[in-house]
Amino acid sequence: MHTLSPKTPGWLDWCQDPSVPELRLPAGTVDAHCHVFGPQTEFSFAPERKYTPCDGGKDQLFALRDHLGVARNVIVQATCHGADNSAMVDAVRAAGGRARGIATVRPDIGEAELRDLDAAGVRGVRFNFVRRLVDASPKEALRTIARKIAPLGWHIVLYFESADLPELADFFGSLPAPLVVDHMGRPDVTKPVGGPEFSGFLRFVDRQDVWVKVTCPERLTVTGPAALDGERHAYTDVVPFGRRVVEEFPDQVLWGTDWPHPNLTDHMPDDGLLVDHVRHVAVTDDQRHRLLVANPMRLYWPDENA
Ligand code: 0GY
Numbered sequence: 001m002h003t004l005s006p007k008t009p010g011w012l013d014w015c016q017d018p019s020v021p022e023l024r025l026p027a028g029t030v031d032a033h034c035h036v037f038g039p040q041t042e043f044s045f046a047p048e049r050k051y052t053p054c055d056g057g058k059d060q061l062f063a064l065r066d067h068l069g070v071a072r073n074v075i076v077q078a079t080c081h082g083a084d085n086s087a088m089v090d091a092v093r094a095a096g097g098r099a100r101g102i103a104t105v106r107p108d109i110g111e112a113e114l115r116d117l118d119a120a121g122v123r124g125v126r127f128n129f130v131r132r133l134v135d136a137s138p139k140e141a142l143r144t145i146a147r148k149i150a151p152l153g154w155h156i157v158l159y160f161e162s163a164d165l166p167e168l169a170d171f172f173g174s175l176p177a178p179l180v181v182d183h184m185g186r187p188d189v190t191k192p193v194g195g196p197e198f199s200g201f202l203r204f205v206d207r208q209d210v211w212v213k214v215t216c217p218e219r220l221t222v223t224g225p226a227a228l229d230g231e232r233h234a235y236t237d238v239v240p241f242g243r244r245v246v247e248e249f250p251d252q253v254l255w256g257t258d259w260p261h262p263n264l265t266d267h268m269p270d271d272g273l274l275v276d277h278v279r280h281v282a283v284t285d286d287q288r289h290r291l292l293v294a295n296p297m298r299l300y301w302p303d304e305n306a
Contacts, residue, residue: 033256046082
């Protein structure tokens with residue numbers, strides 16, 4: 001067995017006893033953004049990784065899925081596994097049709113390997129521009145990957161900081177596949193929701209085949225998880241941003257837990273509370289059905305009716 005690495009100092013482990021959400025998720029809800037970490041005894045972490053997490057394997061993910069009342073998962077390759085997709089693919093296969101995957105691949109990937117990933121349930125690649133997570137994001141290499149995955153009908157998941165969108169928007173617009181933006185493009189929630197930065201993001205979403213993950217209030221919040229008395233209403237500073245996206249683009253939004261929540265330094269969220277957060281951003285049954293069921297089913301399971 002390979003040598004096991006210790007966790008990054010200060011690493012926060014995922015919540016072991018999430019509460020039962022008050023919101024009963026609609027049947028068929030998809031958690032469209034989550035990861036698996038290892039377990040390290042089975043799946044080693046990548047040498048180029050920027051952090052070493054705790055284990056968060058498929059069995060624990062599926063237990064959370066069942067606890068929250070989620071039906072399906074979209075498992076996004078975590079940067080700690082680099083371009084070795086084996087832990088993610090193993091989890092997707094083990095879910096028996098109840099999971100899809102998003103891979104990280106290198107530009108020299110061959111057609112046969114892409115076809116194998118597709119057969120396993122992978123439906124997209126992730127391009128990461130967050131500098132604390134990856135060494136570089138060379139555009140020519142990403143264009144090559146985009147050209148290779150487009151014929152499979154896959155999409156491209158984009159992770160970037162909001163301040164970088166103006167510089168990246170033309171590049172994103174030139175990519176030959178649908179785009180899915182992580183965590184609402186990571187807005188600075190201390191700025192007004194109607195201000196130039198978030199309005200620029202909404203214009204970007206408006207003009208192309210773009211989907212938005214209304215995810216990670218725990219990552220975007222400045223005020224923190226303090227819930228309003230008895231209402232299980234936390235991360236209130238992020239609510240206007242999520243609500244705005246859901247109202248403007250009800251058919252382009254996706255939701256996910258981001259379990260096991262990499263790189264949080266301040267607090268670890270109660271995943272049950274994250275489910276209840278959904279009530280505040282998608283305020284009608286119809287909005288919630290689109291966000292949680294209809295939209296992700298159209299993107300990830302287009303052959304099944306939702
Ligand atoms: C997220 C966010 C982060 C990390 C990763 O793959 C990853 O390592 O996605 C982050 O640190 O902001 O979506 O899980």
